[in-house]
Amino acid sequence: MSVLAPAYRPRRPAETVLYQVVAANLETFLAHARETYQAPLPRYVEQELRGYLACGIFAHGFVRAHCDACGHDLLVAFSCKGRAVCPSCAALEACAAIAMQRGAMRALRDDANAEPPDAPGMGAPPRGEGAVEHNGFNLHASVAIAAADDLGRERLMRYGARPALALDRLRRLPGGRIGYRVKKFRDGRAKHLVMTPLELLARLAAIVPPPR
Numbered sequence: 001m002s003v004l005a006p007a008y009r010p011r012r013p014a015e016t017v018l019y020q021v022v023a024a025n026l027e028t029f030l031a032h033a034r035e036t037y038q039a040p041l042p043r044y045v046e047q048e049l050r051g052y053l054a055c056g057i058f059a060h061g062f063v064r065a066h067c068d069a070c071g072h073d074l075l076v077a078f079s080c081k082g083r084a085v086c087p088s089c090a091a092l093e094a095c096a097a098i099a100m101q102r103g104a105m106r107a108l109r110d111d112a113n114a115e116p117p118d119a120p121g122m123g124a125p126p127r128g129e130g131a132v133e134h135n136g137f138n139l140h141a142s143v144a145i146a147a148a149d150d151l152g153r154e155r156l157m158r159y160g161a162r163p164a165l166a167l168d169r170l171r172r173l174p175g176g177r178i179g180y181r182v183k184k185f186r187d188g189r190a191k192h193l194v195m196t197p198l199e200l201l202a203r204l205a206a207i208v209p210p211p212r
Contacts, residue, residue: 008074011088013056017170021178021197023053029201045208048082055080056088084208087163164207
């Protein structure tokens with residue numbers, strides 16, 4: 001007996017922390033960039049951020065698919081086809097290392113309303129052999145995949161297919177700040193990268209690649 005495919009469930013991007021932060025602070029960030037940055041933001045960066053706000057939103061357009069066999073209709077919202085900001089469309093998690101490596105690392109309690117302690121920021125984790133960092137970019141070349149390591153190649157492909165940001169790692173903090181949970185850090189003490197909404201938008205802008 002054939003197994004039915006799971007029912008399509010449309011995304012709800014407007015309910016995510018990332019979408020709400022970008023929607024509420026994009027114009028403020030663009031004005032801040034024009035006034036304080038040495039050079040204006042590239043146009044493609046602004047287009048990517050604005051495109052993300054329209055991605056998956058039915059009010060910005062959708063396609064209707066009709067099945068003649070069962071008579072059902074399916075509505076699918078247009079996507080932005082973004083390459084960095086949109087978690088649904090992007091496919092390069094490696095860019096997150098560039099966007100998220102700066103900032104103060106803090107240890108946060110599980111209580112979502114708990115105020116993070118004002119502990120001084122800790123330095124970057126020690127770099128091992130085969131890793132180098134320069135001008136905000138880092139490269140890790142200490143992991144090798146053998147020719148017959150099929151599982152290793154599969155893990156590499158899965159890693160490259162991940163989005164730049166994981167929505168389930170973002171959380172709102174008291175005072176309007178944003179916390180981004182990191183997997184590993186020195187001594188296991190730091191759990192979140194704490195930043196303001198404008199700092200988050202600046203990091204998002206930094207990972208937007210130029211048009212191909």
